[in-house]
Amino acid sequence: MTTSRVTIKDVAARAGVSKGAVSLAFNHKPGLSEATRDRIFEAARELGWAPSTTARTLAGSRVDVVGLAICRPARLLGLEPFYMEFVSGVESVLIERSCSLLLRLVRSVEEEAGLLESWWRGRQVGGSILVDFRLDDPRVAAAERLGMPVVAVGHPSLTGSLTSVWTDDATAVTEAVRYLAALGHRRIARVGGAAALGHTATRTAAFDEAARALELAGAWQVTTDYSGESGARATRSLLTAAAPDRPTAIVYDNDIMAVAGLSVAAEMGLSVPADVSLLAWDDSQLCRLTRPTLSAMSHDVHGFGADVARTLFGVITGKGPGSHPVPTPVLTPRGSTAPPRV
Amino acid sequence: MTTSRVTIKDVAARAGVSKGAVSLAFNHKPGLSEATRDRIFEAARELGWAPSTTARTLAGSRVDVVGLAICRPARLLGLEPFYMEFVSGVESVLIERSCSLLLRLVRSVEEEAGLLESWWRGRQVGGSILVDFRLDDPRVAAAERLGMPVVAVGHPSLTGSLTSVWTDDATAVTEAVRYLAALGHRRIARVGGAAALGHTATRTAAFDEAARALELAGAWQVTTDYSGESGARATRSLLTAAAPDRPTAIVYDNDIMAVAGLSVAAEMGLSVPADVSLLAWDDSQLCRLTRPTLSAMSHDVHGFGADVARTLFGVITGKGPGSHPVPTPVLTPRGSTAPPRV
DNA sequence: CACACTCCCTAAACCGTTTCAGTCCAGTCA
């Protein structure tokens, strides 16, 4: 049984002031004596009142909701530790601005572009976070046209004039390949993520370049859908070649596929790392739970999410477009990488 | 460059009707001729107008947002495939009602109870989904007091008068233990989840009861925080006992801990399933990626989320409280369970 | 003493919808 909703008017009456005064107090704006201010807060506390964000939004002040749409098949989403960790990072900074996160799962970037427009026109969000950029992503044009504050998580080459936050995938891939080469590997493969994704293309190009620069004897790349099954299938196909033509090291684009690869190697009677070295990406707890433990290119996804959120607030408050690189993933060697058996 | 926002007034003007008429048309309410209706939609299409949800909410119609607060340490969240899959199930039904999900990570259920109140008072959400019930959970009283439409994901014994959706954990645990006993195991352990959680208590009680009923020679239970590290630690401690006193089968409360357990067994030179059988819970893709593959108590988390969302809509539209069991997890035997070595 | 200048605070307009009491009009019936 709720008593009829308490509004700003009740608070004003109780404090013996006008609605406007209450509004000023709650927005920490000048023009009120300290005594009045206190009286207002006291009244609000007694009545258990907090301003209605809906009314506040309608009246034209800021919108304290930020949007995040994710476009991946539901089946794969659950398994990617990345997103939840990213979201928790985003939340950590939203919370201190008392903002909320509007989360939406979509089936295509086109749908997401439409969603963005309706969010923005309907003033449902004050800004949005865009992830998983494709080449020629329609969201870039949509956000630019709407003049909507967004932060694009992806390399500036993919995100047009939008403010972007990105990890240097090219350098990370290069470092991964160099590391394996330094261990003595000459035949290296990479099991990539979704081909449609921009950062997959970046990594693919960087891998090619690194392989060329190091004059590797063999370099393979395949793209997948990030699922464990795909990772297993890709690994199986890479490892069926006879020993001299087989890769001696495989780099994966996430850790799920690396775990799957580990399992396939065992199934094929190959020992890791003696017969084949495995290197994961997006280092989550999972990499420390396997036998052997998985070496990985690890980065701080939580902190990444926080950076993105902070950058979005910058854009919302009118900061011009910019490009914000975050620290490159660093190599964390564990038990799955070693020099190849001679 | 956005042109000044287009509102219902513009649409009304263009269609040559009043604002009220446009409202009627867009809410599919009677009182308008077919011709007028068409004219209105046409005008709206030309202007690219959609009603502002903010104004709509303020004007007192329904709120098309549902809340979900999750209370687990950020570090663990990322790894639990459960939540993202659950969320994707929830979304699948929200989408067809064109609703959105307001997601919030909180640090305690007390904080969540407060959040619930501010969400409800501020009309930010039309209802909420409550997960991870504790014993004597403060959210029950909060939701009851506010008269807020919520669905509680948890056993009715924990959720007071709230509408609940729940899996029959007791039966599932019993089935798991029976299965292992049927294979010939007489010494069985369980590595449970967080002790504070209601369903952990349910499972613990059911395990005790099953062990008693089957007159097992040994039964162990520990609670953890669901993390891989904890799972590993618990497993290590269970398996250090000398052979005759050691459990020959271990049941885990999620799959991350089971994976960790598998790795610990290998580290201790024990073979799975010959020396020890392992049974996971919350069957995700992960269980098929290990060597051996993990047997699990599996259930359809996506469908579960969808059920919960549908139930919430029922509550929002005034359906009285109820208790909705969903299918009990079923045993999916794979490579990690077998009769004990004699 | 008149004037300007501050400082607090109020009143009213406004945000973009929904809702509801009416108005208007064509049609039916006695």
Place this chain on the structure above:
DNA sequence: TGACTGGACTGAAACGGTTTAGGGAGTGTG
């Protein structure tokens, strides 16, 4: 013909805040 009915549509009042022009009181100045 006049009374009544019902359908189509309008106008204005909410909804709960923010914003801003301006009013009144107090202080310093010439």
